[in-house]
Amino acid sequence: MKQPVKFLLGIAGAMLIGGCAHTAYLGFHGKSVNAFPDIHAGVTRDVQCLECHHPDHAQGPPTPHPDFTGCLNCHND
Ligand code: HEC
């Protein structure tokens, strides 16, 4: 096989593997808080979100990424 082809396959493979774990976080948005407007009314700060979604003490579905910041950037549409 020619080198350039191998090179391209390598890149494609790396993207595929990385993609499985992280597509979610590369501009793909999560579910929206607007699905439950009553629960989320007036909630704007990350610490508030984590009070209910931190995996250690979740009241709603636990977040798979408690270290993220700017929750509403991804969960508001
Ligand atoms: C008062 C507790 C509380 C707070 C604060 C809260 N949530 Fe929730 N959230 C819930 C509960 C409970 C559910 C599940 C509702 C259900 O399934 O009936 C939920 C559901 C969700 C869902 C899943 C929606 C879906 O369509 O399945 C997301 C995403 C979410 N919350 C994100 C957030 C974000 C981001 C914040 C901060 C802006 C936040 N939540 C603040 C309690 C809370």
Ligand code: HEC
């Ligand atoms: C970069 C975008 C991004 C940010 C920032 C982000 N999330 Fe998410 N979130 C996602 C995506 C995408 C998913 C779906 C991931 C999956 O299912 O693996 C998700 C899943 C969730 C879920 C699970 C919803 C369910 O119904 O299972 C919760 C809860 C959640 N996020 C809460 C939060 C909280 C709280 C914060 C802030 C501390 C936050 N997210 C920050 C993108 C983001």
